[in-house]
Amino acid sequence: MITIKASDLVPVKYQVWSQVSTQVSTQVWAQVGDQVRDQVRIQVEDQVLHQVWTQVRNQIRDNHKSI
Amino acid sequence: MPKLEELTPEQIAKFGFYVQKWLKIGLDTTECDFDKAIAAAKKCYALKGLPEPTKFLGPFNNPFESSIATSVLSKWVDKSFENNTALNEALMKEVASIIENKRFDFPSDLANQIYGNHEYWLSYYDYFRTECAITGCEITDGLMDMAIVCGWWTPLAGACVFQHRPEQIHFDDRRRIHNTEGPAIKFRGSPYNNVYALHGIRVKENVIRRNYTAADIDKESNVEVRRVMIDLYGQEKYLLDSNSKVVHADDFGTLYSKEQSNDEILMMVKVINATPEPDGSFKDYFVRVDPKAYNGLKTAHAAVASTWRNKDGSMVFGSPNDYDPDIQT
Numbered sequence: 001m002i003t004i005k006a007s008d009l010v011p012v013k014y015q016v017w018s019q020v021s022t023q024v025s026t027q028v029w030a031q032v033g034d035q036v037r038d039q040v041r042i043q044v045e046d047q048v049l050h051q052v053w054t055q056v057r058n059q060i061r062d063n064h065k066s067i
Numbered sequence: 068m069p070k071l072e073e074l075t076p077e078q079i080a081k082f083g084f085y086v087q088k089w090l091k092i093g094l095d096t097t098e099c100d101f102d103k104a105i106a107a108a109k110k111c112y113a114l115k116g117l118p119e120p121t122k123f124l125g126p127f128n129n130p131f132e133s134s135i136a137t138s139v140l141s142k143w144v145d146k147s148f149e150n151n152t153a154l155n156e157a158l159m160k161e162v163a164s165i166i167e168n169k170r171f172d173f174p175s176d177l178a179n180q181i182y183g184n185h186e187y188w189l190s191y192y193d194y195f196r197t198e199c200a201i202t203g204c205e206i207t208d209g210l211m212d213m214a215i216v217c218g219w220w221t222p223l224a225g226a227c228v229f230q231h232r233p234e235q236i237h238f239d240d241r242r243r244i245h246n247t248e249g250p251a252i253k254f255r256g257s258p259y260n261n262v263y264a265l266h267g268i269r270v271k272e273n274v275i276r277r278n279y280t281a282a283d284i285d286k287e288s289n290v291e292v293r294r295v296m297i298d299l300y301g302q303e304k305y306l307l308d309s310n311s312k313v314v315h316a317d318d319f320g321t322l323y324s325k326e327q328s329n330d331e332i333l334m335m336v337k338v339i340n341a342t343p344e345p346d347g348s349f350k351d352y353f354v355r356v357d358p359k360a361y362n363g364l365k366t367a368h369a370a371v372a373s374t375w376r377n378k379d380g381s382m383v384f385g386s387p388n389d390y391d392p393d394i395q396t
Contacts, residue, residue: 005144044190048187
């Protein structure tokens with residue numbers, strides 16, 4: 001048998017996502033110069049349609065407000 | 068240890084590989100792989116030293132349905148089930164019932180959801196780790212595994228709630244989300260998270276369905292959305308249906324203008340095609356004109372003259388009076 005406990009439902013987004021994001025960013029800052037970081041961000045990350053995911057997030061937030 | 072200050076040509080040549088790799092992940096529209104999502108979630112928790120969760124739920128169709136699921140779980144505290152499968156089946160059934168009966172009185176848990184295959188920022192760390200041997204990126208391994216197998220998901224201390232990825236994503240030729248006939252981003256299941264957009268501008272569903280009036284356009288406060296609505300409605304039709312002003316009429320045509328809040332005046336000139344249609348009738352044409360031409364258009368004659376442009380966009384006629392056609396073609 002399994003039982004749902006209140007403690008099961010405590011969000012851990014901060015640890016699993018926010019902290020990970022901060023930790024890995026700090027590591028890269030310590031090992032990579034500004035120019036190379038900018039170069040990779042522009043040439044790799046910015047080309048991966050991040051505007052689409054931002055729009056999806058915004059749309060979903062708007063939808064939740066209006067339902 | 069010195070910082071990495073320059074990339075080698077070999078490292079630069081790898082940019083395209085990571086762009087394509089993460090585009091493929093982000094645009095994947097297949098269903099969530101539940102078993103692999105469980106493994107990826109366990110890795111995420113382990114990398115942060117968190118206790119392994121024991122309840123794995125879903126996959127739900129979209130963020131909205133996932134939000135309902137976590138709300139139901141909060142009402143089921145102290146409730147017992149035979150095993151995870153029994154809990155998941157009961158939860159899926161309850162969420163479906165809430166959707167069917169539109170019992171939407173639950174708090175949103177969007178703030179607790181993370182983005183699975185939409186974590187585009189991981190591409191940056193994937194590159195540094197693999198191509199530049201930067202240490203410390205291993206902390207993202209669980210999120211990277213999750214990006215490959217799952218849509219958005221909710222990590223809770225003892226439970227994970229997974230979602231499918233969107234079912235369809237449509238773009239225009241400039242890779243902006245776009246669909247004139249339905250959702251630009253369509254999720255499985257209930258329609259509440261579908262994204263409607265034209266050339267990257269998000270609009271409401273009724274716009275795509277062409278279910279709006281000229282008055283609705285005038286009420287729209289967002290300039291970009293209003294422009295999209297006018298284009299879809301038809302500029303001429305909008306001008307005629309929205310109490311636009313006739314500025315001037317002469318033998319060259321009729322000049323209309325329509326004031327728009329926070330945007331340039333919409334000005335069009337109606338001209339009659341000098342060539343008859345096959346049935347002998349003469350068809351009207353509306354041509355959009357620049358209200359600022361000739362220091363502000365005041366006559367239909369000037370408006371028609373302003374439509375004559377050189378290849379570089381400059382005016383063919385220095386003054387409207389220079390446009391005096393003897394023969395119309």
